[in-house]
Amino acid sequence: MSIMAYNGAAIMAMKGKNCVAIAADTRFGIQAQTVSTKFQKIFELGPRLYIGLAGLATDVQTVSERLKFRVNLYELRENRRVKPKTLLSVVSNLLYERRFGPYFVEPVIAGLDDVTSEPFVASLDLIGCPMVTEDFVVSGTCSEQMYGMCESVWSPDLDPDQLFEAISQALLNAADRDAVSGWGAVVHIIEKDKVTTRTLKARMD
Amino acid sequence: MECLIGIRGKDFVLMAGDSVAGRSVVAMKKDHDKMYQLSNRLLMAACGEGGDTVQFAEYIAKNIQLYRMRNGYDLSTKAAASFTRRNLADYLRSSTPYFVNLLIGGYDDSDGADLYYMDYLGSMVKLPFGVHGYGSFFVLSVMDRYYKEDMTRDEALVLLQRCIDEIHERFIINLNSFKVKIVDKEGIHVMKDLRPTTKPPEETPGTQSMDIV
Numbered sequence: 339m340s341i342m343a344y345n346g347a348a349i350m351a352m353k354g355k356n357c358v359a360i361a362a363d364t365r366f367g368i369q370a371q372t373v374s375t376k377f378q379k380i381f382e383l384g385p386r387l388y389i390g391l392a393g394l395a396t397d398v399q400t401v402s403e404r405l406k407f408r409v410n411l412y413e414l415r416e417n418r419r420v421k422p423k424t425l426l427s428v429v430s431n432l433l434y435e436r437r438f439g440p441y442f443v444e445p446v447i448a449g450l451d452d453v454t455s456e457p458f459v460a461s462l463d464l465i466g467c468p469m470v471t472e473d474f475v476v477s478g479t480c481s482e483q484m485y486g487m488c489e490s491v492w493s494p495d496l497d498p499d500q501l502f503e504a505i506s507q508a509l510l511n512a513a514d515r516d517a518v519s520g521w522g523a524v525v526h527i528i529e530k531d532k533v534t535t536r537t538l539k540a541r542m543d
Numbered sequence: 544m545e546c547l548i549g550i551r552g553k554d555f556v557l558m559a560g561d562s563v564a565g566r567s568v569v570a571m572k573k574d575h576d577k578m579y580q581l582s583n584r585l586l587m588a589a590c591g592e593g594g595d596t597v598q599f600a601e602y603i604a605k606n607i608q609l610y611r612m613r614n615g616y617d618l619s620t621k622a623a624a625s626f627t628r629r630n631l632a633d634y635l636r637s638s639t640p641y642f643v644n645l646l647i648g649g650y651d652d653s654d655g656a657d658l659y660y661m662d663y664l665g666s667m668v669k670l671p672f673g674v675h676g677y678g679s680f681f682v683l684s685v686m687d688r689y690y691k692e693d694m695t696r697d698e699a700l701v702l703l704q705r706c707i708d709e710i711h712e713r714f715i716i717n718l719n720s721f722k723v724k725i726v727d728k729e730g731i732h733v734m735k736d737l738r739p740t741t742k743p744p745e746e747t748p749g750t751q752s753m754d755i756v
Contacts, residue, residue, distance in 0.1 A: 345666070366668050371679065373660060374668040395666035400632050439636060 346518025433466030546678030556648030620649030711739030
């Protein structure tokens, strides 16, 4: 029994044309038993900046709380919103501080730069190793399945509606092949002027 | 071997816990109350490691009371649950983690009745109904079938009775008594203890019961 598979999760983020999307399943389970189908795994850290956390549920909640604290202080000191690339470094630092007793989370960041509105996706491992990609990032117990799906459905410069279709299909079908992921899904499409949040009609098994 | 059940109704939370206090294979006490009053309208049911439950529950209860004394008003259910979660999560990586599973039910004027489920690692989720222990494997499906939003107190008690009957029917450990409490706008009310419904013995066809005189 792996600690990262104790609660189960499926999270991914994709880049589109002047937009990004981030999606996650909403299951909260304890090994084989599903306790809740409305568990939040994606957190808003800015009007166009979201972080998704996969892994042990208690650490998902702790890291999101600690991170929000750090981002709040950053914004108070700097008097501006944090950039996605900087958030990546903040998260990396938070996680590496616990190098020899880590938080069991694998974060995924998606956002638009506050000034240039350039799309940004990145992910980290549980000790804070950052990875920035030009297409998509995945994290969770069904990451192999998600990689396969993303590679198939993603193409560069998708517009928001096409991106929504792509990320939804990728998440749903990958999670359906994983016993501890799924039971509901939520997708956020982040564009320059608005963020659209939709819950997907997922297989509840 | 313990079982905690929480059901959120229209404007109340019904909470029940089995009343067996056991160590190893011995049932030491059969009328043990596992629910702790945190404030006027906040109730916490705790199960898990022996001393940890009482120590942690009393620690939280006293801190909730301290907040009340300092600030003049009670913490909301959400805030109290978050405070509890923070404590559990902080202690998790210390040398003295608390092995306690919790259900926190409360009523406040802004959010109405709320039920929070928390496991010993500190993962917290708001639920319409929650169950801890082995009983959860039997009871959650019963709840999925018969629970509906905005139940009345009577309907919730009927549902709870169904759950207790199911545990009695299929769980190998004998949990034959449950302490029951309701939290609502007026406060915490202690209800009558619930026991599994006793069915009259079935008459097997082809035999007659004989009175031996």
